Amino acid sequence: DGGITQxxxxxxxxxxxxxxxxxxxxxxxxxxxxxxxxxxQGLRLIYYSQIVNDFQKGDIAEGYSVSRExxxxxxxxxxxxxKNPTAFYLCASxxxxxxxxxxxxxxxxxxVT
Amino acid sequence: AQSVTQxxxxxxxxxxxxxxxxxxxxxxxTPYLFWYVQSPGQGLxxxxxxxxxxxxxxxxxGFEAEFKRSQSSFNLRKPSVHWSDAAEYFCAVGAGNTGxxxxxxxxxxxxxxxxx
Numbered sequence: 001d002g003g004i005t006q007x008x009x010x011x012x013x014x015x016x017x018x019x020x021x022x023x024x025x026x027x028x029x030x031x032x033x034x035x036x037x038x039x040x041q042g043l044r045l046i047y048y049s050q051i052v053n054d055f056q057k058g059d060i061a062e063g064y065s066v067s068r069e070x071x072x073x074x075x076x077x078x079x080x081x082x083k084n085p086t087a088f089y090l091c092a093s094x095x096x097x098x099x100x101x102x103x104x105x106x107x108x109x110x111x112v113t
Numbered sequence: 114a115q116s117v118t119q120x121x122x123x124x125x126x127x128x129x130x131x132x133x134x135x136x137x138x139x140x141x142x143t144p145y146l147f148w149y150v151q152s153p154g155q156g157l158x159x160x161x162x163x164x165x166x167x168x169x170x171x172x173x174x175g176f177e178a179e180f181k182r183s184q185s186s187f188n189l190r191k192p193s194v195h196w197s198d199a200a201e202y203f204c205a206v207g208a209g210n211t212g213x214x215x216x217x218x219x220x221x222x223x224x225x226x227x228x229x
Contacts, residue, residue: 042117042221048216100164102215
């Protein structure tokens with residue numbers, strides 16, 4: 001079955017450490033997205049990528065970095081510069097002919113102490 | 114800039130009762146509108162979408178939504194709620210197509226509780 005996988009489901013880190021969240025899709029979608037979800041704030045766009053080796057900042061990119069070396073993969077690194085990294089992170093992808101229909105992965109809950 | 118307002122943070126309904134979740138948007142052009150559902154600790158699932166045409170759209174799981182341009186609204190409805198509908202519901206508006214990617218702006222969500 002096609003879909004989006006995110007690993008791990010839960011991630012714990014100490015403050016000051018960088019951490020990378022994985023996102024893989026086998027839907028053959030060109031575009032991929034990273035969102036952050038906090039209670040009561042909905043989803044906010046961190047980064048998105050239209051094609052391999054290309055990505056654009058979203059609304060809250062500070063303290064995050066991404067790469068897009070393969071069509072299937074769009075990892076997100078939460079750096080030590082992110083002031084409040086504890087959150088639920090969601091990855092999504094979309095088909096170029098139906099770009100507004102975004103398919104979401106199951107999410108990774110990151111806790112930084 | 115576009116925005117989405119979901120005025121109800123939390124709604125409780127009895128199983129079998131009807132449901133309406135409110136969504137108001139602000140967008141300069143004809144909007145692309147969506148409703149997503151999220152179970153606790155899970156990703157989002159697309160319930161339905163409006164692009165153009167008939168203003169009453171049908172989605173999965175028996176949900177429907179009506180686009181009302183004059184009220185800038187896209188309310189989600191279900192005639193009879195099931196206990197399994199308990200989840201968080203997000204309204205979103207399409208915010209510009211940048212080539213092969215599109216940016217969605219989400220509301221803050223409405224948590225639905227269903228009592229038996």
